[in-house]
Amino acid sequence: xxxxxxxxxxxxxxxxxxxxAKVVARALRDAGMEVIYTGLHQTPQMIVEAALQxxxxxxxxxxxxxxxxxxxxxxxxxxxxxxxxxxxxxxGGIIPGEDVETLQKQGVGKIFGPGTPVQxxxxxxxxxxxxxxx
Amino acid sequence: xxxxxxxxxxxLVEKMTALFRKDGQTVAIVAVDPTSPYTGGAILxxxxxxxxxxxxxxxxxxxxxxxxxxxxxxFRTREVCDLLDAFGKDVIIVETIGxxxxxxxxxxxxxxxxxxxVPESGDGIQAMKAGLMEIGDLFVVNKSDRDGADRLMVEIQxxxxxxxxxxxxxxxxxxxxxxxxxxVDELVRQIQGHRDYLKKxxxxxxxxxxxxxxxxxxxxxQRLEEKFWENAGIRSVLDRLAEEAAGGKMSPYQAxxxxxxxxxQNGMKPSTNKEQSDHVR
Numbered sequence: 243x244x245x246x247x248x249x250x251x252x253x254x255x256x257x258x259x260x261x262x263a264k265v266v267a268r269a270l271r272d273a274g275m276e277v278i279y280t281g282l283h284q285t286p287q288m289i290v291e292a293a294l295q296x297x298x299x300x301x302x303x304x305x306x307x308x309x310x311x312x313x314x315x316x317x318x319x320x321x322x323x324x325x326x327x328x329x330x331x332x333x334g335g336i337i338p339g340e341d342v343e344t345l346q347k348q349g350v351g352k353i354f355g356p357g358t359p360v361q362x363x364x365x366x367x368x369x370x371x372x373x374x375x376x
Numbered sequence: 377x378x379x380x381x382x383x384x385x386x387x388l389v390e391k392m393t394a395l396f397r398k399d400g401q402t403v404a405i406v407a408v409d410p411t412s413p414y415t416g417g418a419i420l421x422x423x424x425x426x427x428x429x430x431x432x433x434x435x436x437x438x439x440x441x442x443x444x445x446x447x448x449x450x451f452r453t454r455e456v457c458d459l460l461d462a463f464g465k466d467v468i469i470v471e472t473i474g475x476x477x478x479x480x481x482x483x484x485x486x487x488x489x490x491x492x493x494v495p496e497s498g499d500g501i502q503a504m505k506a507g508l509m510e511i512g513d514l515f516v517v518n519k520s521d522r523d524g525a526d527r528l529m530v531e532i533q534x535x536x537x538x539x540x541x542x543x544x545x546x547x548x549x550x551x552x553x554x555x556x557x558x559x560v561d562e563l564v565r566q567i568q569g570h571r572d573y574l575k576k577x578x579x580x581x582x583x584x585x586x587x588x589x590x591x592x593x594x595x596x597x598q599r600l601e602e603k604f605w606e607n608a609g610i611r612s613v614l615d616r617l618a619e620e621a622a623g624g625k626m627s628p629y630q631a632x633x634x635x636x637x638x639x640x641q642n643g644m645k646p647s648t649n650k651e652q653s654d655h656v657r
Contacts, residue, residue: 271417281424
């Protein structure tokens, strides 16, 4: 029996648009993953604490507020401080291509924009997180 | 903490935890949500109601999916609680999935079982008399600012009158409005009161033994079933018998007997010790 993937889906910051996060959470569930969904208005500290306590394989941030250049690096930094540097940090939202490039240079994984088929996100997680890598 | 879906268990847990923390006690929360029987996935959303606790180092929250367990908890919830106990948490709160009548594993795991109901549960109480209503050490009518709370309080009291009385403890019934924090202090007091009762009557030791005993029984059930299916050949025998039974040639009971015979006769002996140890998860 293969180990279940555990993914945290979080909405950092102040925007209240959680439809995307919920659609992705549901898609990951339907792909057989365990999705920890923490709700709106999370600070980076709250997200990383939750990731640590839940021992997740990956953290997905949904950001539509424009604050992605602050929030992604802050979550990344705290994940490293807590020893979670080996976990996948990925995301989605309205994020300009050049910002995506900058973030990926800093170690953030893929960032999915509007119109992404959810299967692409599922496939990406399966490819990136090695199961059995306990 | 157990009760029907949407009764406010997570919100109550958050408010209770805040009070335990005020009192200087460390708290661990194990929150269980259901695994989809179709996809094996799960959305674990109990944390949504607990975000005020995320950054308190005295609180540890772990979400678990049932992964096919049908008793309202996950298969390993008990072990997780033992670990949290070993870590020295003063209070461990287990929140079950939203339950109906039959998901009662929490009563074998917890020392104090709190049933959380809402005024709308009133109509269902007759049906719940067997099962859920029998395992409560405390009863909470949450969302009690809604119509029907008083009637439900009376119904629970009446049900308790009919329940076999036990010396030294009659379950408390209380009203809360968790979203506003109302009545939560009384709930925490009563949980402490139940603990005092368990200590005074020397019941904690017996509970511990009962818990361990049911853990062993669970293991027997799991491991024996695993062992039964270990031999690859037995699945094809099952397929053949199922086909015959479906065609009306025998009943499932007769098929079962034939399956047992086939397992014993056709060299499908339990596997060797070495193979067994490979199977231990």
